[in-house]
Amino acid sequence: MALSIAMKEWKLLLKEKGTFFWLLLMPVLFIILFGSVFSHLGSSSISLPYIDLDRTQASQSFLDSLAQKSGFRLEAKDASTLDDQVDRIRNGKMSSLLVIPQGFADEIGGAGGKQASVELYSDSSSNTVAAVRASLENVANDLRETKIDGALKAAGENVDQRKQALASPLLIDDKPQNATAVNTIAQVVPGYTVMFVFYVTISMIRRFLGDKSSGMTARLRTTRLAPLNYLLGMWLAYMVVALAQCAVLLGFGHFVYGLELGNVAAIVVLVILLALCGTGIGLALCMLVRGENQGMAFTQLVAMGGAVLGGLWFPAELMPKTMRTISHFIPQYWAQSAFQDIMLRGAHLGAILPSLGVLAAFAAAGLLVALLRFRGFMKSAMS
Structure with missing residues (x-):
């Protein structure tokens, strides 16, 4: 029943x-x-607008390295739109803008003893800004290590000695315990x-x-x-x-x-x-x-x-x-x-x-x- x-x-x-x-x-x-x-969170679908005022091989190499390490999709903007892009950030319509100033190639090469710089315009309330800044710092660390490696090579250090000097004092031994990756x-x-x-x-x-x-x-x-x-x-x-x-x-x-x-x-x-x-x-x-x-x-x-x-x-x-x-x-x-x-x-x-x-x-x-x-x-x- x-x-x-x-x-x-x-x-x-x-x-x-x-x-x-x-x-x-x-x-x-x-x-x-x-x-x-x-x-799709955290994927390369997030874009990072940039303006390259230097337009040199050094600036392009920097951008290529940033794209590879950050996973962001770099989006070129015309130099004439700089003020408009900054206004869009102030109005909350954009989260960030990277600007590579003129003279970047000379400064990155150490000319005049100056330190190369890039400009990051950002909306401090955006959740993506921290990731952009972290990616820029990673690229900067790589450039610093390259510079140190060059100085050590000039001082007569061999390859093994340079690798040992540049090696991090901390090794992260990642041991995942789950049978399947997080999804x-x-x-x-x-x-x-x-x-x-x-x-x-x-x-x-x-x-x-x-x-x-x-x-x-x-x-x-x-x-x-x-x-x-x-x-x-x-x-x-x-x-x-x-x-x-x-x-x-x-x-x-x-x-x-x-x-x-x-x-x-x-x-x-x-x-x-x-x-x-x-x-x-x-x-x-x-x-x-x-x-x-x-x-x-x-x-x-x-x-x-x-x-x-x-x-x-x-x-x-x-x-x-x-x-x-x-x-x-x-x-x-x-x-x-x-x-x-x-x-x-x-x-x-x-x-x-x-x-x-x-x-x-x-x-x-x-x-x-x-x-x-x-x-x-x-x-x-x-x-």
Whole structure:
């Protein structure tokens, strides 16, 4: 009998175009939007306008070195537009402008004992200025080392002696511990998958309250269908919807963005527990809310609040300490952590058991509340 209720619910859901928008199209659009934005941060798509007033081989060599080391796309500007470019920075329409003054080649060659200089006009409120300045300092350090190397060579030092003198006293021995390199898509795809699982609650609330207001729930008492079968059938219907939603979104991330899913068995078990958790909490809300507007408000609180505190939009380690502590009491945090353990650290099922346990506990709590409140829900439908 519960399966009959679920079949009925699936047929109704397939007829509602809004269901596909909220549960599939909307999260896909979020993944595309934020995946495209975050995956291009720090790439060479950021441009650095410059004006070369020297126009010598030395200035061009400097610019080539800067482009290679910074990754910025250098964009030449005409010298006659200098004042206009500076005004654009003052008005917040540009972040920076690099100017190589006349005489740069002579000064970089050490003529007259002068120190070569370049001018960096910048908007101090821009986030890219620090990266530009750091890149310029890297090029300056390379030029300084070249100058020192020339002086040592002139003093009669051999190649090995010069290398030893120029070697840094500090060696960074990088030992990465993750099985896979960090990937912004591994943050975005599972993050929005987890977030929109909890939006299934919107459809659940509408259906439960719709059945109640239409008198269908009351009529069930006059049939041979046990009330508990009605509850289980509705839960089964949305469990399958949540599982399908996760499969579509993770598959989209894998085939479109090349997301490495990791251990498939661990992903499958995690998705099942996530669906149990999301629909369990959703079932509890259906039994607690008194109207659709109240239900929408609670759903937004659970879904959006959980997304922020659970680290679904950005890594949890970027949050303040207090928020990181609170996040451990949010099911979304444990789901996202488990996804990233599998996708980024090569974890298998045994390694994510604590996260699975927390999701199971939230699912059990939600189902318990739903069962305790179900009798009251049925009585209110009769009145």
